[in-house]
Amino acid sequence: xxxxxxxxxxxxxxxxxxxxxxxxxxxxxxxxxxxxxxxxxxxxxxxxxxxxxxxxxxxxxxxxxxxxxxxxxxxxxxxxxxx
Amino acid sequence: xxxxxxxxxxxxxxxxxxxxxxxxxxxxxxxxxxxxxxxxxxxxxxxxxxxxxxxxxxxxxxxxxxxxxxxxxxxxxxxxxxx
Numbered sequence: 453x454x455x456x457x458x459x460x461x462x463x464x465x466x467x468x469x470x471x472x473x474x475x476x477x478x479x480x481x482x483x484x485x486x487x488x489x490x491x492x493x494x495x496x497x498x499x500x501x502x503x504x505x506x507x508x509x510x511x512x513x514x515x516x517x518x519x520x521x522x523x524x525x526x527x528x529x530x531x532x533x534x535x
Numbered sequence: 536x537x538x539x540x541x542x543x544x545x546x547x548x549x550x551x552x553x554x555x556x557x558x559x560x561x562x563x564x565x566x567x568x569x570x571x572x573x574x575x576x577x578x579x580x581x582x583x584x585x586x587x588x589x590x591x592x593x594x595x596x597x598x599x600x601x602x603x604x605x606x607x608x609x610x611x612x613x614x615x616x617x618x
Binding site for chain 1: 536542543544554557560561564566567568569570571572573574575576577578579580581582583584589590593594596597600601602
């Protein structure tokens, strides 16, 4: 069945403690060269049947209302995953 | 600065309570047509300088060790984001 992937990230101006924690942990395990780490969410929505314009619109609505908090997060993409 | 995106998802055989919660909430806000929802993580690693093979190898190592728990999660992709 086809899958729609929704990516959600904290807005750039919002503090991201999880990303900060990862960022500080990297040098401790010997990994250097990254200026910043930000952590967001990835959702995989399995579609029943075909991906129509209606299904994509429903996924976009879900992304904006249920999957992200528009005050602190941005929906960075809503895309059909190629199999 | 270039960004490397790391996507991590719970393994298919692992219960995903967050995804289940989203899945049950969708019909309540009038959204139908999705058989399953799974929730994972998306990391954006900002690279200092250029993306070399070494930097990509470091990102892959970070993905396998710090950003995911290999017992319950899969790293689904480590990719340079096009700007």
